[in-house]
Amino acid sequence: MIPLLRGHPRLLVGAGISLLLALAGLVSLVWTPYPIEQVVVAERFLGSGPQHWLGTDHLGRDMLSLIMSGTLTSFLVAGLAAGIGIGIGVPMGLAAALWGGWVEWLVLRVSDLTFAFPAVIVAILIATLVGPGESNAIFAIGIFNIPVFARVARGGALTLVGQDYVAAARLAGRNRIAIAWLHLLPNIGSLIIVQGTIQLSLGILAEAGLSYIGLGTQPPATSLGLMLRDAQSLFLIHPWLSIVPGLAIVVIVIALNMAGDGLRDALDPRLRRQELGHVAG
Amino acid sequence: MSLVDIKDLRISFGQVPAVDGVSLAIDHGDRFGLIGESGSGKSLTALALAGLLPEGARVDGQILFDGQPLPANEAALARLRGRRIGMVFQEPMTALNPLMRVGDQIEESVALTRGDASAGAIVQLLQEVGLDPSHGRRYPHQLSGGQRQRVMIAIALAGEPDLMIADEPTSALDVITQRTVIDLIDTVCARRGMTLLFISHDIKVVAALCDHIAVMQQGTIVEKGTTEAVLNSPRDGYTRALLAASKIPRRRAAVITAGASVLDVENLSRVYRHGMWGRSVKLRAVDDVSFSLSKGECVALVGPSGCGKTTLARMLVGLDAPSSGTVTLDGEPVSPAKMRPITRAKMSLVFQDPFSSFDPRMTVERSVAEPLHLLRALSATEKAARVREAVEAVGLDVAVLERYPHEFSGGQRQRLAIARALVTRPSLVVLDEPVSALDVSIRGEVLALLAGLQEEYHLTYLLISHDLDLVAAVADRAMVMEAGRIVESGRPDDLFARPRHPMTRALADARLPNPA
Numbered sequence: 001m002i003p004l005l006r007g008h009p010r011l012l013v014g015a016g017i018s019l020l021l022a023l024a025g026l027v028s029l030v031w032t033p034y035p036i037e038q039v040v041v042a043e044r045f046l047g048s049g050p051q052h053w054l055g056t057d058h059l060g061r062d063m064l065s066l067i068m069s070g071t072l073t074s075f076l077v078a079g080l081a082a083g084i085g086i087g088i089g090v091p092m093g094l095a096a097a098l099w100g101g102w103v104e105w106l107v108l109r110v111s112d113l114t115f116a117f118p119a120v121i122v123a124i125l126i127a128t129l130v131g132p133g134e135s136n137a138i139f140a141i142g143i144f145n146i147p148v149f150a151r152v153a154r155g156g157a158l159t160l161v162g163q164d165y166v167a168a169a170r171l172a173g174r175n176r177i178a179i180a181w182l183h184l185l186p187n188i189g190s191l192i193i194v195q196g197t198i199q200l201s202l203g204i205l206a207e208a209g210l211s212y213i214g215l216g217t218q219p220p221a222t223s224l225g226l227m228l229r230d231a232q233s234l235f236l237i238h239p240w241l242s243i244v245p246g247l248a249i250v251v252i253v254i255a256l257n258m259a260g261d262g263l264r265d266a267l268d269p270r271l272r273r274q275e276l277g278h279v280a281g
Numbered sequence: 282m283s284l285v286d287i288k289d290l291r292i293s294f295g296q297v298p299a300v301d302g303v304s305l306a307i308d309h310g311d312r313f314g315l316i317g318e319s320g321s322g323k324s325l326t327a328l329a330l331a332g333l334l335p336e337g338a339r340v341d342g343q344i345l346f347d348g349q350p351l352p353a354n355e356a357a358l359a360r361l362r363g364r365r366i367g368m369v370f371q372e373p374m375t376a377l378n379p380l381m382r383v384g385d386q387i388e389e390s391v392a393l394t395r396g397d398a399s400a401g402a403i404v405q406l407l408q409e410v411g412l413d414p415s416h417g418r419r420y421p422h423q424l425s426g427g428q429r430q431r432v433m434i435a436i437a438l439a440g441e442p443d444l445m446i447a448d449e450p451t452s453a454l455d456v457i458t459q460r461t462v463i464d465l466i467d468t469v470c471a472r473r474g475m476t477l478l479f480i481s482h483d484i485k486v487v488a489a490l491c492d493h494i495a496v497m498q499q500g501t502i503v504e505k506g507t508t509e510a511v512l513n514s515p516r517d518g519y520t521r522a523l524l525a526a527s528k529i530p531r532r533r534a535a536v537i538t539a540g541a542s543v544l545d546v547e548n549l550s551r552v553y554r555h556g557m558w559g560r561s562v563k564l565r566a567v568d569d570v571s572f573s574l575s576k577g578e579c580v581a582l583v584g585p586s587g588c589g590k591t592t593l594a595r596m597l598v599g600l601d602a603p604s605s606g607t608v609t610l611d612g613e614p615v616s617p618a619k620m621r622p623i624t625r626a627k628m629s630l631v632f633q634d635p636f637s638s639f640d641p642r643m644t645v646e647r648s649v650a651e652p653l654h655l656l657r658a659l660s661a662t663e664k665a666a667r668v669r670e671a672v673e674a675v676g677l678d679v680a681v682l683e684r685y686p687h688e689f690s691g692g693q694r695q696r697l698a699i700a701r702a703l704v705t706r707p708s709l710v711v712l713d714e715p716v717s718a719l720d721v722s723i724r725g726e727v728l729a730l731l732a733g734l735q736e737e738y739h740l741t742y743l744l745i746s747h748d749l750d751l752v753a754a755v756a757d758r759a760m761v762m763e764a765g766r767i768v769e770s771g772r773p774d775d776l777f778a779r780p781r782h783p784m785t786r787a788l789a790d791a792r793l794p795n796p797a
Contacts, residue, residue: 171600173652
């Protein structure tokens with residue numbers, strides 16, 4: 001891991017900032033400077049100071065505590081959504097590549113169909129059926145992630161199924177599931193990790209969007225999008241309240257994108273093989 | 282004055298020298314052959330001459346082309362490449378633009394180098410390389426490998442260059458096509474009085490085409506001189522070793538138990554359908570093939586590329602299902618769908634490319650042990666013992682088992698592939714071009730190993746190859762395949778000395794004379 005980071009400064013910076021923010025989010029589980037539910041109307045709209053580093057909001061809640069907790073929500077929602085995408089999408093993609101025929105047709109058409117519905121539409125659908133909430137955001141974004149991972153997994157696996165070692169595994173009597181598990185999955189792992197990082201950043205944006213329009217996280221819990229929603233009517237008088245969560249979202253997304261790009265450069269087997277190809281002969 | 286004069290050329294990547302002090306001179310009208318194994322620096326030397334080295338390469342030394350150093354300016358260098366140096370590469374499919382008709386690609390290079398691209402000039406070029414003018418309207422994928430290589434040669438000739446650099450131009454082609462492309466390069470060079478720099482690992486090809494030879498090893502030239510001198514009285518030890526390795530020692534004829542057939546193939550066919558619904562076209566990749574293999578025999582299957590050899594092999598080992606016909610191994614039916622693990626364990630396949638036949642993320646121990654999955658009766662300790670035995674049988678140390686495939690050379694990987702093929706103690710081993718991806722010097726070792734293992738374990742080999750010298754040296758019987766059918770079979774010596782079928786004759790005629 002250490003030699004991987006060396007020579008890839010973007011990966012180092014991106015992954016460093018992402019991990020730091022995720023850690024801040026995790027800390028909020030056990031400790032925040034102030035409890036996030038604590039409403040002290042007398043101390044509302046405070047600027048940043050020694051008591052409240054990032055000031056307080058319209059209900060006198062500590063902004064730093066809210067940001068910490070909101071970051072956790074963002075990572076949790078986006079992470080679980082990426083988990084749903086990987087858990088369902090990757091097996092779908094591998095099945096498409098290994099079985100081909102009607103299985104592949106079905107996977108591709110289901111992907112097309114899911115791609116046609118953005119996360120917002122799915123979220124609205126779920127919200128109308130069972131009401132808004134955090135878990136609905138997770139499902140909506142997760143469903144949106146499935147075809148993304150299915151396509152990445154299928155694309156990666158298609159280049160591998162023609163390799164002789166897959167034929168060797170079939171000769172050794174391995175069935176398709178064993179081949180997928182033993183040979184394909186480890187070899188497309190890096191592709192999935194890179195895509196996972198990118199989907200994580202997209203998921204955080206989507207969660208912020210869903211919470212902003214009221215379909216995601218509900219108070220008293222908080223998320224970065226919800227903070228933006230609370231602050232929007234006060235933007236002209238107290239712009240600080242919008243700038244802080246907005247900047248937090250921007251920093252997380254940029255950091256994750258940098259980490260994803262850096263990981264791709266560091267892990268992508270195709271790029272690595274090209275480098276070797278130049279030297280050969 | 283020489284056309285090409287390279288003095289003390291050094292190319293390195295980081296700390297690793299790839300070319301280490303190469304000096305050579307090529308006179309006008311010379312045909313210069315550069316021989317070397319993979320990694321010897323022969324291609325890099327040629328790329329340096331054309332100013333096409335990959336980024337990150339450090340170059341020292343002097344390269345004079347027609348008395349002038351190579352221009353530092355990229356535009357001037359590109360002009361020099363187009364007008365005075367033509368290049369032909371190994372893989373024409375990747376060197377041609379797949380979305381452009383080949384005629385347009387030839388026209389493009391004519392326009393770039395001569396300024397005027399008349400239709401007549403393109404037709405003339407196509408005819409010069411032995412193509413029909415109608416071929417110009419096709420896309421690269423609509424041409425065969427040999428035809429694509431002819432297009433590449435036409436593009437290289439467009440600027441009427443003084444020097445043609447051909448880097449392994451025939452290595453990706455089958456024997457018959459290889460011979461026609463070599464003959465084409467020969468006639469074109471003679472007609473135009475063009476200088477040729479021909480790079481190859483194959484001494485026979487170079488000997489047939491070139492009048493001067495340089496042998497490269499690990500970045501240096503170990504010997505150079507006229508073809509005759511180098512081949513007939515080699516001074517350097519490495520040259521002698523290469524020459525010796527290119528001659529394949531003959532194997533003793535197998536002791537064949539009459540009547541004990543291991544594999545029986547009856548009326549085997551494989552039909553692919555192209556197109557849709559009513560307009561489907563049937564392609565008979567394998568067409569009504571029947572034969573049987575006796576225990577201990579080594580039978581070769583030869584034929585041009587696309588004749589159905591590989592499809593046949595895949596059906597024999599149960600990777601593909603036949604459209605009709607049967608395969609029986611020791612009396613048990615072979616088919617991918619319903620085949621008992623114990624039957625599967627009785628046969629194995631050694632792949633052509635040792636680089637793609639191992640999972641890069643698995644230790645070689647797990648890869649070699651994978652077929653033991655078929656023998657469920659074995660305990661874990663018995664399995665470990667089998668793996669050790671197989672690895673020792675191919676002459677490797679058991680300590681290598683913990684390593685990953687990228688840590689091995691091509692020859693070692695092929696040994697490991699053989700170990701994997703033997704681990705279940707099969708009776709039939711199908712060898713799909715087992716040495717064609719290996720350097721000549723390793724080829725001999727791997728063949729000797731295969732011969733030794735055959736004797737020790739009473740194996741039956743089905744050898745798929747297009748190398749008639751190899752087939753003549755090791756096979757007891759050869760079967761010639763054309764368009765999915767076996768057209769002739771017999772003892773290789775008789776078969777190639779007195780061919781009866783046109784395909785056998787074409788294969789025998791394409792054989793290059795053995796040097797020295």
